[in-house]
Amino acid sequence: MRPMFDPVSYAPAYLRVSEAIRTRILGRELREGQVLPTETELARQFEVNRSTVREALRKLESAGLLGRRRGGKRLIVTRPTREAVGGGLSQALTLHRARVVDVWEALQAVQPGIASAAALRRSPAALAKLSACANRFAARSGEREATVTDVADFFDALAEAGANPVFHLLNEPLLRLLKPSLAVIIDRVPQARVRIGAAQVAILAAVKARDAKRAAEWMTRHVRDFRRGYEVAGIDLATEVGEPPAVTSAIS
Amino acid sequence: MRPMFDPVSYAPAYLRVSEAIRTRILGRELREGQVLPTETELARQFEVNRSTVREALRKLESAGLLGRRRGGKRLIVTRPTREAVGGGLSQALTLHRARVVDVWEALQAVQPGIASAAALRRSPAALAKLSACANRFAARSGEREATVTDVADFFDALAEAGANPVFHLLNEPLLRLLKPSLAVIIDRVPQARVRIGAAQVAILAAVKARDAKRAAEWMTRHVRDFRRGYEVAGIDLATEVGEPPAVTSAIS
DNA sequence: CAATATCATATTGTCCGACAATCGGACAGG
DNA sequence: CCTGTCCGATTGTCGGACAATATGATATTG
Numbered sequence: 001m002r003p004m005f006d007p008v009s010y011a012p013a014y015l016r017v018s019e020a021i022r023t024r025i026l027g028r029e030l031r032e033g034q035v036l037p038t039e040t041e042l043a044r045q046f047e048v049n050r051s052t053v054r055e056a057l058r059k060l061e062s063a064g065l066l067g068r069r070r071g072g073k074r075l076i077v078t079r080p081t082r083e084a085v086g087g088g089l090s091q092a093l094t095l096h097r098a099r100v101v102d103v104w105e106a107l108q109a110v111q112p113g114i115a116s117a118a119a120l121r122r123s124p125a126a127l128a129k130l131s132a133c134a135n136r137f138a139a140r141s142g143e144r145e146a147t148v149t150d151v152a153d154f155f156d157a158l159a160e161a162g163a164n165p166v167f168h169l170l171n172e173p174l175l176r177l178l179k180p181s182l183a184v185i186i187d188r189v190p191q192a193r194v195r196i197g198a199a200q201v202a203i204l205a206a207v208k209a210r211d212a213k214r215a216a217e218w219m220t221r222h223v224r225d226f227r228r229g230y231e232v233a234g235i236d237l238a239t240e241v242g243e244p245p246a247v248t249s250a251i252s
Numbered sequence: 253m254r255p256m257f258d259p260v261s262y263a264p265a266y267l268r269v270s271e272a273i274r275t276r277i278l279g280r281e282l283r284e285g286q287v288l289p290t291e292t293e294l295a296r297q298f299e300v301n302r303s304t305v306r307e308a309l310r311k312l313e314s315a316g317l318l319g320r321r322r323g324g325k326r327l328i329v330t331r332p333t334r335e336a337v338g339g340g341l342s343q344a345l346t347l348h349r350a351r352v353v354d355v356w357e358a359l360q361a362v363q364p365g366i367a368s369a370a371a372l373r374r375s376p377a378a379l380a381k382l383s384a385c386a387n388r389f390a391a392r393s394g395e396r397e398a399t400v401t402d403v404a405d406f407f408d409a410l411a412e413a414g415a416n417p418v419f420h421l422l423n424e425p426l427l428r429l430l431k432p433s434l435a436v437i438i439d440r441v442p443q444a445r446v447r448i449g450a451a452q453v454a455i456l457a458a459v460k461a462r463d464a465k466r467a468a469e470w471m472t473r474h475v476r477d478f479r480r481g482y483e484v485a486g487i488d489l490a491t492e493v494g495e496p497p498a499v500t501s502a503i504s
Numbered sequence: 505c506a507a508t509a510t511c512a513t514a515t516t517g518t519c520c521g522a523c524a525a526t527c528g529g530a531c532a533g534g
Numbered sequence: 535c536c537t538g539t540c541c542g543a544t545t546g547t548c549g550g551a552c553a554a555t556a557t558g559a560t561a562t563t564g
Binding site: 505506507508509510511512513514515516517518519520521522523524525526527528529530531532533534 | 535536537538539540541542543544545546547548549550551552553554555556557558559560561562563564
Binding site for chain 2: 007014018025026032051054055056058059060061062063064065070071079080085088089091092093094095096097098102103105106108109110112113114117164165166167169170174242
């Protein structure tokens with residue numbers, strides 16, 4: 001039978017406090033960079049104990065809505081960094097048992113769109129950055145990890161060039177999850193570097209020429225190449241992605 | 253000049269504790285559904301105060317890694333729900349000043365891929381669910397909000413049919429951000445319902461026939477239609493998306 | 505015996521007060 | 535201008551306390 005009443009809702013104080021602050025931030029009443037009142041002051045205003053305020057603050061901190069300047073003591077209003085968002089998302093994807101092939105499929109869907117957005121809207125500055133990424137990759141030899149980073153940077157610069165925050169944010173977790181398997185490809189597929197380099201050059205040229213269609217086409221090929229790379233490298237596509245443990249930020 | 257030293261790192265105890273627990277969860281040592289030790293016990297094990305443990309727990313709670321059964325007292329290990337992840341992401345996108353057109357562009361890139369994944373891999377059950385969504389939409393009249401939900405449900409069911417957790421997770425925030433503007437379209441564009449309904453039928457047929465190409469094509473048209481809808485409805489594409497304030501979960 | 509009411513205990517949510525570490529800024533001296 | 539010194543403000547952490555209630559065991563009843 002359909003329940004006659006909804007369950008009565010109750011939220012502990014630390015939640016109400018964090019929601020109150022969150023609402024202010026989302027509503028732009030608290031603007032980015034602004035320093036939050038001190039914990040004692042917040043406790044006074046909300047009429048709760050400082051411990052309660054602190055629990056609320058930890059939630060917002062973890063959501064990336066609050067942060068602090070390096071070495072700073074006071075909390076300031078921030079917007080979630082791409083890294084933070086990407087970390088959360090890739091964490092979630094890991095727990096949802098996403099597989100290498102799932103990530104690849106998503107890349108296949110998203111990247112061509114990103115490439116054409118970049119071609120349409122790239123600024124000279126963004127183009128320069130993209131170009132720098134491609135050059136850095138081309139000049140690299142050996143150094144597996146750095147090479148992987150170069151590839152990711154290229155994708156990232158491309159997303160940035162598209163001037164679409166949605167693309168830029170969605171891209172981050174995908175790249176993060178791509179990296180480990182990409183490292184294996186770089187290691188085991190001799191021609192990988194050459195093919196990636198060629199694709200980057202072609203995409204760069206298309207973006208430079210503001211040719212969205214060609215940028216998307218090359219990107220499609222580029223991503224398809226990764227799949228080929230998985231096969232040649234002998235990576236099981238059904239491998240679950242998982243960030244290497246202890247990659248997170250806290251240090252002793 | 254390049255700094256000679258890296259900044260010395262220090263992490264407060266509540267962070268170290270939360271990272272320790274997070275690592276255990278990510279490493280599957282703590283499995284989903286498992287109840288966490290009590291706060292007192294954790295405090296004993298980590299050799300910190302209970303207040304400190306609680307701050308750590310709030311962080312993990314906020315990340316969606318811990319939760320509790322409805323009305324429950326003890327914390328249990330959970331994986332971030334799609335809603336939680338989507339909420340965080342759309343919050344971030346709001347603060348990054350994503351515009352309607354940005355979300356639309358992302359949909360345009362992602363949805364065709366989702367549609368073809370669905371066509372390739374849909375199970376009979378998923379197909380039935382998708383079909384039910386389409387029917388519900390078709391039967392709906394008036395009720396703007398419910399109609400919008402129907403549309404989102406269709407997209408969601410499609411993503412689910414694709415059996416790709418990446419798509420499914422990425423889809424949620426996009427839909428969430430789409431909704432407000434979609435509501436306006438439904439309100440102001442008379443032919444919107446008919447066109448959406450027709451697209452759903454066509455996509456459904458393609459998915460049923462396992463015709464990935466056709467599913468993607470229809471989806472492309474479908475999404476393009478939304479853009480047309482924005483124009484007809486007079487929605488400024490540069491409007492920033494923003495969730496309606498106070499939509500969050502906490503109640504007095 | 506199954507279902508239910510009763511009760512004791514464990515656990516969480518919240519408060520209070522305290523203190524060390526350190527950040528931020530003022531201030532003085534070279 | 536850079537450096538060293540001081541002080542107050544603020545955070546991180548602790549210990550203890552208590553009310554409310556979820557949990558699990560036990561007694562009661564049909």
